[in-house]
Amino acid sequence: MAAPTLFTNPFKTLYYFSIVLSIYLRDAIKYLSKYWYVIAFLILIIVGPRYFDGGHRDLVIFADEIAYFSLYWLVLGIMSSIGLGTGLHTFVLYLGPHIAKVTIQSYECNSVPNFVPNKYNTEYTECPENALGVTIWDIFRQVYLETVLFGIGTAIGELPPYFVARAAALANKRLEELEEVQEAKKEHTFMARMKVLIYEKLQKNAFLTVLLCASIPNPLFDLAGITCGHFLIPFSTFFGATVTGKAFIKMHLQMPMTIFVFSKEHVESLLSLIKSFVPVVHKFLNDALEKQKAQLHNPSLFKEGTKPLVAQLWDYFIFFMIGFFLISIVNSLVAQYVADEEQKSKPSDDKKRRDQSPPKKQETKEKNKNKNKKKDQ
Secondary structure (H helix, E strand, O other), rough: OOOOOOOHHHHHHHHHHHHHHHHHHHHHHHHHHHHHHHHHHHHHHHHHHHHHHHHHHHHHHHHHHHHHHHHHHHHHHHHHHHHHOOOHHHHHHHHHHHHHHHHHHHHHHHOOEEEEEEEEEEEEEEEEOOOOOHHHHHHHHHHHHHHHHHHHHHHHOOOHHHHHHHHHHOOOOOOOOHHHHHOOOOOOOOOHHHHHHHHHHHOOOOHHHHHHHOOOOOOHHHHHHHHHHHHOOOOHHHHHHHHHHHHHHHHHHHHHHHHHHOOHHHHHHHHHHHHHHHHHHHHHHHHHHHHHHHHHHHHHHHHHHOOOOOHHHHHHHHHHHHHHHHHHHHHHHHHHHHHHHHHHHHHHHHHHHHHHOOHHHHHHHHHHHHHHHHHOO
């Protein structure tokens, strides 16, 4: 039976999805109930100070801003690993443009800009009055925290394949992805060879192999997670190598490269190149850049101005991508639920067939007995 989707049968899909949610909710409550004292303590620490007035109120607000800031970049990192369901990485959508924007602003101000009211809750940016010059190291420090958080988020986003493969291994089930690796041994393409190489190296030195796979853009990293889960590689080994590779090696390569590419000299060279080939695009980009520079020197332009049309269209695009991603999650969860239910119903069907077949088995047994008697005679 084909699983319904939100496009083919929305009501049935939502019904199945509500069942899946209730199952997950029940399992979550059952798991969290084991650690109720830890949860109660955290709630007391987080919620308690909000009900009392005093000098700590400003500290609570500041802590909230840091928490929201950290959660924002962690979630974007997780979404980058799963690609919003389309393979589209949010480094290109958010972190990359954020680093580029801070770089351009810093070179325009000849100093790292002031974030008002602070870095964790920025309403607008402005150039400081006393500019003492800027270096790549200054920009590096300014965007360091969000870059590391983003990298940790990408590492968290790589955990589902590991846990799925681990659960399958404990249940003595074989995954299709690993069967594809066995078939890839017969092929001679580059991707097939890479699959086999990663599969074999993970069994010999899991930490180093995962670290190398996580440190570079690697479309086969899901295979690393699946293989580690299948061979029951310890979680600390897999996650530790993934965090080290993605947050502290890969991100530290991408960050200085982005800063270097969007430095003042390179941006001017890029604009002049665009002007030579596509003058219309050059005019649009140059106007946007000049407006951004004017806002840095006169923040009132930012506060009083309306959001540009391009920014509004970009927001609509991101909203569409997130919506598509949520729809794909619902459809995949329902498809998995339907497949599991069909798998459960197979044993009962087999039992019915066995119940209907005894007369035939009895006849064959009697025939065999008669044959044996004749041989004895």
